[in-house]
Amino acid sequence: MVLTGWASMLAVFAVEFLSLLYLGTLQDEAVMGAVGFGSMTQFTITSVCIGVTVGGAALVSRALGAGNLLRARTLAGASLVLMAGAALGAAAVFLAAIAPFTAAIGLEPDVRAHLLSYVLITTPFAVVMGIGMMLSNLLRASGRGRQSMWVLLAGTATVAVLDPIVIFVLDAGMQGIAWAGGVGRLATVALGGWLVFGKHRLVDWPGRRALLADLAAIGKIALPAALTALATPAAVIFTVSTYATFGPSVMAGATVVDRVLQLAYSLYFVLPGAIGPILGQNLGAGQWDRVKQTVRLTSRWALLYGLGVATLLAVFAPRVADLFQVAGPGRDLIIFFCRYGSFAWALNSLFFVAIAVFNNLGYAAYSTMIGWLRATLGTLPFVWLGAHYGGAVGVLLGQTLGFALFSVIAIAVCSRVLRSPPTTDATARVA
Template identity: 25%
Template sequence: MQNLLSSPIAPTLKRMTLPICLGMVMLMSFNLVDTFFISLLGTEPLAAISFTFPVTFSIISMVIGLGIGTSAVLGRFAGQGKSEEAKAHGTAAIYLTALLVASLSLVTFLLADEIFSLLGASDAQIRLVMEYMNLWLLGSVFLALPMVGNAVFRANGETKLPSLYMALGGAINAVLDPLLIFGIGPFPEMGISGAALASVISFFIGSVIIITVLANRHGLINWFPSAGLLQAWQRILNIALPAAGANMLTPLAMAVMTAMVASYGAAAVAAYGVGTRLESIASLVVLALSMSLPPLVSQNHGAGNWLRVREAYLLAIKFVMIWQGVVYLLLLATGGFIASAFSQDESVADIIMLFILILPFGYGFQGVTILTNSSFNALHQPHRALLLSFARFFLFFVPLAYLGGQWFGIQGLFLGGLVGTILTGVIAFCWFRKQLNLHLQEA
């Protein structure tokens, strides 16, 4: 495991981030692989799966928030040398995750028709959506447990093992998808529900492996919670609830955007669904850094090493701006191939190209906002992260996208979203740098 209090920052971040990137390539393939194979079924199934993304990502966002709270609490204990407290809180986090995800999935299942109607899905589309969602919701707890288990690993400076487990889950899903969707060999032809079943099987295998390794091999959690469970939950939730709220603003904004895009027809919804999945792949390095940076920030926060906190943050920001610029150029160069690969419908392909031309230009600024959010959470300042996320979506991104759409159609909608992303990134950087300077002056 990495020594996060004394090792050189740039090599440490590199060693922690690269394994996460490799694992996330496979993990994010869940959505992209599902989208690709479902696109072969036609435009209507592709549009249906696009409606699921805001809902599934809402649950995932809550789990990400729990992971952030877990990592921040455990990282601070690790920085203070309190290993037993870290172990007890890691165990509490696993049980808390299972309880909350099961509850949210049940509520989602009971209100599914109302939710997807609000997103703009027709009755026929809702029937297709629920073929996917019924199985996905049933297995959602098994998606959540590996994610929080990986946060326990990362809080202790270990990133290689979580990445291997993420890669394994993605590989299993990629193999099972075509078998279950199209009924290859002895497998039944399940259509869109086959994609959900493939994911659930992957989730379950990952849960069994990660929990067993955490408890038996590394001793970072116990099989059963110890005394003080409620107090441990409270410490985690103090950070996790605002962090989850901030993360759940993302799918809420996506839901609003999906509803706005739905006014342009099924082809626009299908194209937008492809675009959002491309965004998850294009931003994987940013997301990996948002997982590797907080443990370093948390442990040095616990030890009072504010100069290392500032150095790590600024280094990550500079790298992300350069990296995402390169990603944008690559997307422009390969946009035609991507559009044709995901749809033979010319109207869908044209909107995919429009998406690629406009929104990825702001991915660097989006990365600044994401890293600033994760750094605020690592400093145990989740309410600042929540406020920043709210401003990002509901003061800038969604309102400007709406205005652009009213004036210039779907092209204006994308341009308005781009302007909102850039404005938020600039504000986020200035705000966090000001907070760091205040901490350094106090120190």
């Protein structure tokens, strides 16, 4: 299940990587910086959707692990309702805030103009993205990991076909890339809806009273999970706003670093959603030893994977920078990440494993606390000091070191949690 989740996430990030590569042929650093700023700040919407996905998948998988299929179906229906409402709300807040925020931080006029045009197209499709995420994870929670993978691949394949057409044939540039991404998300929902509703009938719609109760149960996990997930974009927004003070070249370089990081460490981003249902089902079945074994093996192999990826990035650092045709300080930023920052980033695997444990074993508040400590104490002073003493490269160094430190702290707390099965009260929080 981890491998199928990784394959689908790898495909998603590979297509985003290629999209930026196509934009690089325009040789316009303002466009590249705008797309990067938009994608990084829009992760606030994605984080809300991740929280709902974690809550819904955790309860559905537990119900299935306990053999209660009818309960799992009604929880799936409530999860989709909550996802639609949460994604709509998050998208509305984002659109209302992005213009005054970018004006307040003094974003370069060219970058800001491209950015506002870009997010006006992409943000409405965030609601579609959220529904697609939920459908995919309902399939994974029911043990259909391969079909869950194909749901996401439907969207990425659509974008992979459309991107070169809109860039090289239609000459639609950044806006063409934005519309292609929206069509890809519609394709994801189309296939996911057919599998979940038509083929497997995994969803029942609860009555009004039951819906309110189910929403409350899901929300007990989804809210802290969303707050935890929001910690990362909060840190990223502060960091990318700091990058913006160094000009379009650095913004373009930071965008490339973001896409390279996503692709290279795609396994990390899928860990909580991929191993969460496994932890939930084993906990529901009373298999505590399997819970600990899952965490131990996942931590070990994810860390080895990260160090291997960092080594490859260090070897090919100049070629990575050349691919995107970024010059000046932006190029220096890319090379520094590949040669040095990537090794610190390898430690982030421990953070994602710990978050999965906390969210699925009844300690969701731990996720929120550690996530926000990482986004504040692990980001603000490190990035500020890095910018003050090392410029744009110092910003990158500060962020990676701060994240690495709190990843170690997170796995240390996780180890204490795993010493014994959750208490009845803790278990009840995810029941």
